[in-house]
Structures are given as structure tokens and as C-alpha cells.
Amino acid sequence: MARPHALPAWHSVLVVVAHPDDESFGLGAVIDVLVSRGASVTVLCLTHGEASTLHGSVADLAALRESELRTAAAALGCVATVLRGHPDGALGEVPASVLVDDVVAVARGSDALLVFDPSGVTGHPDHAAAGRTAVDAARVLGLPVLAWTLPMDVAVQLNEEFGGAFTGHHPEEIDLVLDVDRTRQLVAVRAHASQAVPSSVLWRRLELLGGAEHLRWLDTAG
Numbered sequence: 001m002a003r004p005h006a007l008p009a010w011h012s013v014l015v016v017v018a019h020p021d022d023e024s025f026g027l028g029a030v031i032d033v034l035v036s037r038g039a040s041v042t043v044l045c046l047t048h049g050e051a052s053t054l055h056g057s058v059a060d061l062a063a064l065r066e067s068e069l070r071t072a073a074a075a076l077g078c079v080a081t082v083l084r085g086h087p088d089g090a091l092g093e094v095p096a097s098v099l100v101d102d103v104v105a106v107a108r109g110s111d112a113l114l115v116f117d118p119s120g121v122t123g124h125p126d127h128a129a130a131g132r133t134a135v136d137a138a139r140v141l142g143l144p145v146l147a148w149t150l151p152m153d154v155a156v157q158l159n160e161e162f163g164g165a166f167t168g169h170h171p172e173e174i175d176l177v178l179d180v181d182r183t184r185q186l187v188a189v190r191a192h193a194s195q196a197v198p199s200s201v202l203w204r205r206l207e208l209l210g211g212a213e214h215l216r217w218l219d220t221a222g
Helices: 028-036 058-076 096-107 125-141 152-162 183-191 201-209
Strands: 012-017 040-047 080-086 112-116 145-151 176-179 212-218
Touching: 012 096, 012 125, 028 040, 028 058, 028 112, 028 176, 028 183, 028 212, 040 058, 040 096, 040 125, 058 080, 058 183, 080 096, 096 125, 112 125, 125 145, 125 212, 145 152, 152 201
Parallel strands: 012 040, 012 112, 040 080, 112 145
Antiparallel strands: 145 212, 176 212
């Protein structure tokens, strides 16, 4: 597969994430770059994020996080958000064909998909499942997939400081390094008030990354 070393001039991009806030906490600055370059961006979120341990009952939290997602996506300049009701924390237990059909249905007409790296990046298995699903759907449609990742040194630092399970990639495994402005991302992050708590590892990650995000092309051949 060809691996461009610059971000293509796409007209339409589908962002596939597992939870409300993934589009902002992880992909927000990349989405901002896409929108600023004229792309029409849609977010497909596979769960309502109801398994979060923060702020309320499952039912109340599902509704709250849906509202936060729509506000955050609008702040990033996305044209639409689509939510599915798959179980938060158990995406890996949903039949792969069901998830792929969900993505294919929304992705038709898109030029590309933007996702978390199938490693999961943060250690959350739902992130890994969403990334794998996007690759499988892209194979059906013949679309490229661009995956957000962390440089290895940042992943190691976060794991040392927080005892986390972040996964990174070495420089030779990273295809694009984007210069980003985090202004709109931070507005979107703050729209997720139920999750963007002061103790979140998010803030340290953004500090370590500075003004850059790191991306890999995923192989959708075969």
C-alpha cells in the first residue's frame, strides 16, 4: 500500500471511535487539521460510554455523554455524529460482522477513515476493537485508514508516571507527524465535562506531545 508522507487533500473523512470523548481526547487535534483543510468530518461512536465510573448512573451517563459528544464534535467542526448502542467495555464481544456493517453503512462516500491505532494506544480493549473494525470495514470499501498513535518515548513516560498500559511506536513505524494547534481540541475536551477531570492522564499526554500528533497508515490490503 502506498504510504503518503503528507496528509492527503480528502473531501470526506469518517472518524471511528469506541467512546464519547475519544474523538476529542485522542483525535481532536487531527480532526481540527482535517477540517481546517476543507474536509467534511463525521464521527461514528460505537458506544455511549455508559461504563465510565464517573458522574452518575449508567442510564444518566449514557444520555449525558451523548450530549457531550455532540457538543464536542460541533466544536471541532464535524458535520455529523452517529452513535451506536454497543456495550461499553465489551466491544470485543460483539460479532465482528455486526461492527463492520455499522462502519460500512456510515463510511460509504468517505475518502478515508481516521481511527485509534489497533494497538488501542491507551490500553483500553474497546479502542483496539474499534481500530480493528475500521480496518476490516475499509477493506470492504477499498478505503485508506489513518491511525493515531503515540511516539514510544511518550508512551513509556506515561506508563512510568501513571502505571498505565499505553502503547507507542518507534520513529521508523510512524508515517506522518502533524504540526497541530490544540485550541479547538481543548474546547472540545472541556465539552466532555463528565470525563475531563483534573486528575486525568490526558493533560500530561498533551503536555508531552506538545504541538505534534503522530499517525500511521494501516494496511487494508488482503
